[in-house]
Amino acid sequence: MKNKSKNIGIYIHIPFCVSKCYYCDFNSYVDKQELIPSYFNVLEHEISYYSGKLQGYSVDSIFIGGGTPSSVDSFHIARVMECCHGSFNIDEKAEISIESNPGTLTCEKLSLYRGIGINRLSIGLQAWQNKHLKQLGRSHFREDFVENMELAGKAGFENINVDLIFAVPGQIMDDWIQTIAGVVELKPSHISCYSLKIEEGTVFGDMLEKGAINPADDELDRKMYWFAIDNLKWQGFEHYEISNFAKPGSRCAHNLKYWHAQEYLGLGAGAHSYLNGVRFENEYLPEKYIEAVQAKGCAAGNMREIGKKETMNEYMMLGIRLIEGIKSDSFRHRFGEDMFAVYEEEIDRLQKKGLIEAKAGSISLTAVGLDFANQVFMEFV
Numbered sequence: 294m295k296n297k298s299k300n301i302g303i304y305i306h307i308p309f310c311v312s313k314c315y316y317c318d319f320n321s322y323v324d325k326q327e328l329i330p331s332y333f334n335v336l337e338h339e340i341s342y343y344s345g346k347l348q349g350y351s352v353d354s355i356f357i358g359g360g361t362p363s364s365v366d367s368f369h370i371a372r373v374m375e376c377c378h379g380s381f382n383i384d385e386k387a388e389i390s391i392e393s394n395p396g397t398l399t400c401e402k403l404s405l406y407r408g409i410g411i412n413r414l415s416i417g418l419q420a421w422q423n424k425h426l427k428q429l430g431r432s433h434f435r436e437d438f439v440e441n442m443e444l445a446g447k448a449g450f451e452n453i454n455v456d457l458i459f460a461v462p463g464q465i466m467d468d469w470i471q472t473i474a475g476v477v478e479l480k481p482s483h484i485s486c487y488s489l490k491i492e493e494g495t496v497f498g499d500m501l502e503k504g505a506i507n508p509a510d511d512e513l514d515r516k517m518y519w520f521a522i523d524n525l526k527w528q529g530f531e532h533y534e535i536s537n538f539a540k541p542g543s544r545c546a547h548n549l550k551y552w553h554a555q556e557y558l559g560l561g562a563g564a565h566s567y568l569n570g571v572r573f574e575n576e577y578l579p580e581k582y583i584e585a586v587q588a589k590g591c592a593a594g595n596m597r598e599i600g601k602k603e604t605m606n607e608y609m610m611l612g613i614r615l616i617e618g619i620k621s622d623s624f625r626h627r628f629g630e631d632m633f634a635v636y637e638e639e640i641d642r643l644q645k646k647g648l649i650e651a652k653a654g655s656i657s658l659t660a661v662g663l664d665f666a667n668q669v670f671m672e673f674v
């Protein structure tokens with residue numbers, strides 16, 4: 294009989310997209326579609342490889358992310374799920390999410406997703422105005438999103454996340470207000486709001502270097518962030534992580550695992566794992582990933598055993614992202630030590646700067662800390 298005492302989340306990376314967004318630095322490709330059949334074949338091998346290694350675990354969350362998993366034939370997703378069920382002990386109440394983009398969802402696809410146990414849908418809208426979608430290099434219009442939200446509701450999805458980006462070059466406050474209002478009206482249970490980061494090696498990165506775009510100024514960026522916080526709270530969403538908002542009972546169980554520094558297994562190209570105190574990551578390029586799994590059954594490398602202090606640092610750095618903060622009881626339960634003693638200096642410095650507050654046996658970000666969260670993370674690195 295399997296030991297079900299330990300829970301684990303599984304992340305499955307599908308690195309294929311319809312087009313490359315101008316801000317995207319994720320492990321995703323538009324010109325590798327010919328790899329799709331072999332990619333899914335080896336994904337099954339990789340799942341089988343980890344079957345024995347996860348014998349003592351109960352899988353309570355699966356996140357199929359990308360890339361755009363909804364852009365591939367749903368037959369592949371069904372095979373992956375079937376293989377997971379054959380290989381892992383999946384909790385019957387597990388949260389099973391898939392990422393999607395507007396325009397890639399149909400009635401048939403959504404019904405199939407429901408049929409294979411997927412119970413959470415994440416849709417990347419990013420902006421409400423078609424001019425901003427075009428400017429971001431997105432492959433869809435707002436109308437596709439509205440239609441896909443309706444289809445998802447009809448297919449029985451009750452737990453739907455919408456991803457949004459703010460501080461897009463040229464975006465004004467009214468655009469952002471309209472984005473939030475338009476999305477909320479369609480009744481998602483979860484909304485993620487990220488400030489646009491322009492990374493090197495992306496189309497936007499190149500444009501920035503040539504002076505062809507003007508990033509939004511910091512003041513507007515923060516104004517948009519705080520509008521999202523205030524407005525979404527007013528509309529009944531709980532602000533539970535720096536960038537995440539959920540209706541009661543709809544927090545993302547899979548992402549909560551990352552923020553609580555719990556164990557997860559990453560499958561697919563470039564996926565990261567944290568298992569038995571060891572962090573490791575898969576070959577990044579899909580071709581290399583396929584070769585590695587064909588040769589040895591897995592594509593894991595860069596194994597790093599994480600010692601106790603490093604695990605504590607990660608626990609602090611990730612946990613402080615949560616609005617409820619970090620409870621000293623939970624810290625003691627996990628590490629057998631007093632958080633306020635281990636991090637006395639760091640907590641003191643951050644409190645003096647007004648970035649965190651300590652109360653009732655826990656620490657959490659202040660309003661200022663939410664705006665300067667990177668400074669808080671650095672203290673725990």
Ligand code: SF4
Binds near residue numbers: 312321394
């Ligand atoms: S859909 Fe997502 S993963 Fe694909 S290119 Fe756009 S941002 Fe990147």
